[in-house]
Amino acid sequence: MKLKEFAKQLGLSPTTVSRALSGYPEVSEVTRARVVQEAVRLGYRPNVNAVRLKTGRVGAIGVVMGRAGEFHFAEFMAGMAERLITEDTDILVIPMANPEYDAEMQLYRRLAESQRVDAIIVHSPRPNDQRIALLHELGMPFLVHGRSDIDVPHPWLDIDNEGAVRRATSHLIDLGHTRIAMINGREGATYALHRDIGYRSALQSHGIEVDPQLIANGNFTDELGFRFARSFLEQPKRPTAFVAGSMMTALGIYRAARSLGLQIGSDVSVIAHDDVFPYLTADNMVPSLSATRSSMRAAGTRCADLVLQLLAGRSPTEIHELWPVELILRESTGPVRTPRT
Amino acid sequence: MKLKEFAKQLGLSPTTVSRALSGYPEVSEVTRARVVQEAVRLGYRPNVNAVRLKTGRVGAIGVVMGRAGEFHFAEFMAGMAERLITEDTDILVIPMANPEYDAEMQLYRRLAESQRVDAIIVHSPRPNDQRIALLHELGMPFLVHGRSDIDVPHPWLDIDNEGAVRRATSHLIDLGHTRIAMINGREGATYALHRDIGYRSALQSHGIEVDPQLIANGNFTDELGFRFARSFLEQPKRPTAFVAGSMMTALGIYRAARSLGLQIGSDVSVIAHDDVFPYLTADNMVPSLSATRSSMRAAGTRCADLVLQLLAGRSPTEIHELWPVELILRESTGPVRTPRT
DNA sequence: GATGAAATTGAAATCGATTTGAGAAAATAT
DNA sequence: ATATTTTCTCAAATCGATTTCAATTTCATC
Structure with missing residues (x-):
């Protein structure tokens, strides 16, 4: 079911239908209600790719996954997912072929230029991380999970x-x-x-x-x-x-x-x-x-949240979150005992 | 840099450029070489969303992630990633809000209809799994990681x-x-x-x-x-x-x-x-x-591979892979000793 | 050199939405 | 009753590619 068709069935123009569904104010409440209701009934959903092409928004956040497949990763993503469920945003996992420096930069460049994601989360940054410089230079919204010393402003969330x-x-x-x-x-x-x-x-x-x-x-x-x-x-x-x-x-x-x-x-x-x-x-x-x-999961949730804020227009330069870390003492620590040498 | 612009710089029509880059045979090798070379030099890359809209292909495989964030998941995905690196295909992780039956079906239906993915991988299927029936009915390509008894033909990969x-x-x-x-x-x-x-x-x-x-x-x-x-x-x-x-x-x-x-x-x-x-x-x-x-990772790699085959036109009904499982004996097993009761 | 076939190229239609700029209808003011 | 504003609706342009169909060029053959 396409917009044109759907609009015709309602006896409205595509313009009005589109506006009604995207919540623009120019359309009367009566009309909007009718459109929304009929959309559900007839099963009309805007074609994602057309919307993306037109609006330039993709509705996806990119996360690059190293080959190592670290076990933290799943937790972080589960956390992200928790936050993104209510939004119309998904997570795009981009595999990283080889951890060589050039290839990695190339990957991030391609990713940024390909318009497949609205924003990127950078993991495990290095002190002088050129990925950050690159993304900044390309104007691609991004959030760093971790921190870097690099001389480029970047929004980050890190634990202490x-x-x-x-x-x-x-x-x-x-x-x-x-x-x-x-x-x-x-x-x-x-x-x-x-x-x-x-x-x-x-x-x-x-x-x-x-x-x-x-x-x-x-x-x-x-x-x-x-x-x-x-x-x-x-x-x-x-x-x-x-x-x-x-x-x-x-x-x-x-x-x-x-x-x-x-x-x-x-x-x-x-x-x-x-x-x-x-x-x-x-x-x-x-x-x-x-x-x-x-909690890695909590970090994922918060990162997703911050990225959404970023996309909504919040200034990247003001996003810096340093999370305290609890120290929990249990049985594996005790007073020293001189080792029997 | 857009196609039109780029084509003009080369003194060619958009048509020819597009053909050259997508490897169509109608364009002379000389022209193709030039186009490809210049594309690299000038940094032209087709807009993904325009391509997707036009071709109807998305270049993404969907994987639904339960809230549990199981540790297998990362391995499976790392495996998928390994295979997909060379393709122009990414992995879309779709969070599942609540594991309630209706919500889950709703999610799959939305996912299938939203045209955000070319195919879906279904995990941990149940003996009578309605997700499979649904995807089959909707004509959405999918692969089941695991098996189901359901009376609907479905391609699967499972271990024994x-x-x-x-x-x-x-x-x-x-x-x-x-x-x-x-x-x-x-x-x-x-x-x-x-x-x-x-x-x-x-x-x-x-x-x-x-x-x-x-x-x-x-x-x-x-x-x-x-x-x-x-x-x-x-x-x-x-x-x-x-x-x-x-x-x-x-x-x-x-x-x-x-x-x-x-x-x-x-x-x-x-x-x-x-x-x-x-x-x-x-x-x-x-x-x-x-x-x-x-190996979960190997399964991920193979699943990605099979999905690609599926998308390339291979018949779903002929894809059934049952992997043998090794039994490796180490020290944790030994002859019975009558318990001291 | 003319002819037809094969190899290249390009103009224009198309994918399915959003959005601008303008017009009609309804509401309010004079 | 007319003028003015406000509210609602729409036609058409646009996003950036792909692809059909037609036109042109090149080549081999007679």
Whole structure:
């Protein structure tokens, strides 16, 4: 059913029908009511592509998905979805072929120029992230989930990674720990940098020297958590505590400790970052995991919200949200016990 | 840069340019080469929405995401993305507001009629799934990831859930287990039904009676795995083995067993289904987890592929792929040991 | 060199909506 | 009763491509 046809059936012009449906004020309430009602009855829906062509609005927000298929991603998207359900906006997932720099920039350029999305959400930004410069230059609305140092104004939503890790580390120090290992995310992303800063600053402000031997970077997997933790714990002067970047990493650390006959919570303390997953909770681990917590899902919801505001005309320069992170202490942290060397 | 403009710069008509770029044979190779080259140089890209309006093709595949935000989802999508990278097709994620039946049907109807996607992938179908009937009736191309009994021809890709669970269960029986618990997925989906059938048929063919007290259904979470396992293990005649639906469930079972001082692999055997996640592997669990394995990511890739074939004209009725599932035995399964009651 | 076939090219119609600018009808003011 | 404003409606232009159909050019053949 096309507009023309539909209008004819109603004995109205396409103009009036279009206006009635899009809520323009020039059409009388009586007419509008009739049009809306008949549209439902006859099943008329404007052709999306025609609308898009004409208005230049697409009704979609783009999210680029790396190949890694990280498990946070689904939660973030579920959060976005929660907010977008009521809007007439969908989420376009754009696969990223290879994480090479040029290809990535190319992808964002194409995406911005292709007019397939109204806005883009940029994930895991780097300190000097050229994607941001590019999108800014192209005039494509975007929101950064995370932050960047880059000298270009950009709207962002981020959690206080630095503060969270500083508090976590400080807490461990307060418990008497001095050899504290840090298993961070992949090098390069700002969030990993911020966590690193938080970690170092906590140590330094307590006069503890940073030992590079106790710092590792890598994907958030159980596997790497295990490997790093294991190699750290096998050092002659092994760490008595861990700060870790994710729940999966924590699982790996637990495993490593157990494999060496070490008790989590007494021999080894662990604090990890918890993005809050419905299927795996810190509370349920044994022993329950002390964690810095911030809901990935809530972030998704809020990001979607902010993007909508952006599209509605809110100034990008005023959108900066830094979310505090809770530190929740459970059984995986305890006072230091001198390791049996 | 618009087609008209671009064509003028080249001294050609829009027609020729369009043909050159879309690879029609009527244009000379010399001209085509020039057009393509100049398009790159001047940065001309056809407006997606105009193309879509004109051709009726959207260049997007729709996937409906339930609110649960299951962790499989990201893997499946990553797999799809892998295949779609080379095509000019994206993934449209449509959030599902509430899982109520009417709303769900409404959503699919709207989606099919809105012409925002070229095809839809239906997940976790039910035995008598009206979404399938609806999409078929509306003539919207779709692929079912999973299967349905419904009396409507539909293209599908599924893994052999029944066979996998039958083998897993049979193996446990061969090891001497007779009290085998089953923690299945949520009731209603065909895959859960198939697994149930596989479980029961294995028991029955060995002359073991099915005990409803040992069967549970629910989401794939660590939490539920723990709760069900715990309650089963506290029964007077506790099970000596578990068949579980997911890695998260398995984590919960491990935890429950440990909390009761039971050894996985000797006191209690476990086989779970592994969708193959990069961040959590069965091999790395302690003890390593025996699993029925099938890659969710590979399924996503293949589903994307099949949808493309569908859109290219392949007959839906001939697309039926049943993937075998590997059974990989590791340390979590062992011969039965009479429980100390 | 003329002829017909094959290879190229282009003008104009089309996809299905929105929106501008103008006209008719109704309401209000003089 | 007429003039003026306000409210409602519509014809036609437009968004930016694709594609049909017709025209032109090139080429091979006689």
